[in-house]
Amino acid sequence: MRIAVITLVAGRHRHLRLQQDGLAGNVLPPDHYVVVTMADPDAATVLTGRRPAADTVPLPVGTTGSLPLSAARNAGAARALAAGADLLVFLDVDCVPGPGLLARYARTAADGVLLCGTVAYLPPPPRGGYRLCDLPALAPPHPGRPVPGAHEVVRDGDHDLFWSLSFALTAATWRTVGGFCEDYTGYGGEDTDFARTAADRGVGLWWVGGAPAYHQHHPVSRPPVEHLDDILRNGATFRSRWGSWPMQGWLADFARLGLIVHDPRTDTWRRSRDGTGTAPKGEGPGRTGVGPVP
Numbered sequence: 340m341r342i343a344v345i346t347l348v349a350g351r352h353r354h355l356r357l358q359q360d361g362l363a364g365n366v367l368p369p370d371h372y373v374v375v376t377m378a379d380p381d382a383a384t385v386l387t388g389r390r391p392a393a394d395t396v397p398l399p400v401g402t403t404g405s406l407p408l409s410a411a412r413n414a415g416a417a418r419a420l421a422a423g424a425d426l427l428v429f430l431d432v433d434c435v436p437g438p439g440l441l442a443r444y445a446r447t448a449a450d451g452v453l454l455c456g457t458v459a460y461l462p463p464p465p466r467g468g469y470r471l472c473d474l475p476a477l478a479p480p481h482p483g484r485p486v487p488g489a490h491e492v493v494r495d496g497d498h499d500l501f502w503s504l505s506f507a508l509t510a511a512t513w514r515t516v517g518g519f520c521e522d523y524t525g526y527g528g529e530d531t532d533f534a535r536t537a538a539d540r541g542v543g544l545w546w547v548g549g550a551p552a553y554h555q556h557h558p559v560s561r562p563p564v565e566h567l568d569d570i571l572r573n574g575a576t577f578r579s580r581w582g583s584w585p586m587q588g589w590l591a592d593f594a595r596l597g598l599i600v601h602d603p604r605t606d607t608w609r610r611s612r613d614g615t616g617t618a619p620k621g622e623g624p625g626r627t628g629v630g631p632v633p
Contacts, residue, residue, distance in 0.1 A: 340445050343371040343419035344428045344436075347411045349378060349400075352385045353468070354433050354555045361435040361471060363390040367442035369428070373418050375411040394418060405525030405569055412503075413518045420510055428507040430552065434458065435474060436505075437551035444507040444550050447492055451515070452543040453534070454507040455496070456550030457486055463556045474553040487548030496544035501534035505552040508542075515540055520580070525569030528577045531585045562592035571599065571608055584608070 344362060348355050355374070362369055372391045376382040378400040386393035396418050398411050416427055426448050430436060444454055457480035461469065469477075480486045484500055485493045508516075516537045523529035534544070563570070570586055570593075577585045584590060590608055593599045600611045 340425045340448065341370045341423050342367070342426045342428060342441055342445060343373055343422070343424035344369040344430060344441070345373045345375070345412065345415035345419060346430050346432050347375045347377060347406075347408065347415070348382045348432045349376070349406055351432050351557075352382060354557075355382065355385060356389070357435050357469060357471075357555065358430060358432065359386060359389055359391065359393065361437075362441075364438055364471060365436060365441045366439050367445060369441060371419055371422050371424060373415045375415045377406050377411055394422075401524070403524070407521070407524050409519035409521045409523050409529045413521065416513055416518060420513070425510055426507060427510065427513055429503055429505070431504045431554070433555045433557070434504055434552040435469070435471070435555065437475065437553065438471075440505070440550045440552060443547060447545065447547050447550075448507065448509055450509050450511045451541065452508070452512065452545050453501065453537055454545050454547050454550075455484070455501065456505045456507075456547050456552055457481070457484065458502070458504045458552050458554050460554045461556050469553075469555065475551070478553070480551065485546040487546050489549040491548040493546040493548075494543065496546050498534040498538040498544050499531070501530060501537075501544060503530040503533070504554065505550070507550075512542055516542055520576075522576050522580075523573045525573065526563065526566035527570045527589075528573035528585050532577055532580065535581055562589045562596070564593070564596070564598065567593060567598060567610070571610070574608065578606070 368391055372393045374393045375396045375398055377398050383395045396414050398414055419427055428444055447454055459478040459480050461477050487493045519529050520532050570589055574584050574586055597611055599608050601608050
């Protein structure tokens with residue numbers, strides 16, 4: 340089985356380097372490491388001369404500045420499939436794979452399912468940065484998702500819990516789902532749409548034990564007020580496609596801050612005219628760099 344790892348990057352170069360180190364130390368290293376750089380030409384220099392060798396795919400960012408996350412994942416998958424990939428493994432740039440992640444995904448892979456491993460949110464790094472050997476002891480897997488045992492697979496998972504921080508699927512399954520909808524740009528909604536499409540096309544979801552990833556710490560806003568316009572736009576796109584709003588926790592938080600209002604007659608959200616608000620800083624699940632909104 341030819342394994343391709345796909346990650347997206349727009350900054351976060353220190354995180355990218357540690358991910359590359361984690362892949363180099365995997366029991367079963369990837370056959371192809373595809374890094375899609377979104378208006379980030381310096382990323383190729385960061386990766387040069389290190390293992391595993393990276394195949395960089397540059398992708399421009401539109402005038403709005405919103406990252407084309409769906410288009411970037413599709414571009415990475417297209418490059419991997421053109422090179423003969425049998426298994427696509429998507430990792431958020433902040434995620435460091437555990438040493439058995441790729442081997443476990445490969446052993447579990449089956450057509451017709453999405454595979455999701457556990458993710459642990461790490462505390463701030465110590466002076467000098469994280470060491471790969473220390474990561475498993477620094478944080479438990481996130482409790483908002485199933486945590487199977489090392490040799491366990493939980494089948495028939497809830498597609499609404501899918502996240503794109505760490506997941507894998509066969510080439511055939513990717514073609515069945517059809518990739519990510521490129522109507523989404525910027526923060527939020529595209530991974531929820533992907534999982535909904537998968538479910539609609541009969542693709543299951545399995546939670547895979549023994550395939551851990553470790554999410555490197557960085558500050559985030561909770562709720563992510565800097566991405567409010569992206570969330571409103573992408574949420575409206577999701578509603579037009581599926582009949583309901585995603586990211587309802589964030590929407591409720593924005594409403595409590597007076598930033599948005601809901602029109603129940605049309606089931607639409609919009610910015611309030613005079614709403615102002617700030618979000619506390621913290622670390623937790625949510626869009627982190629180019630990762631997902633659970």
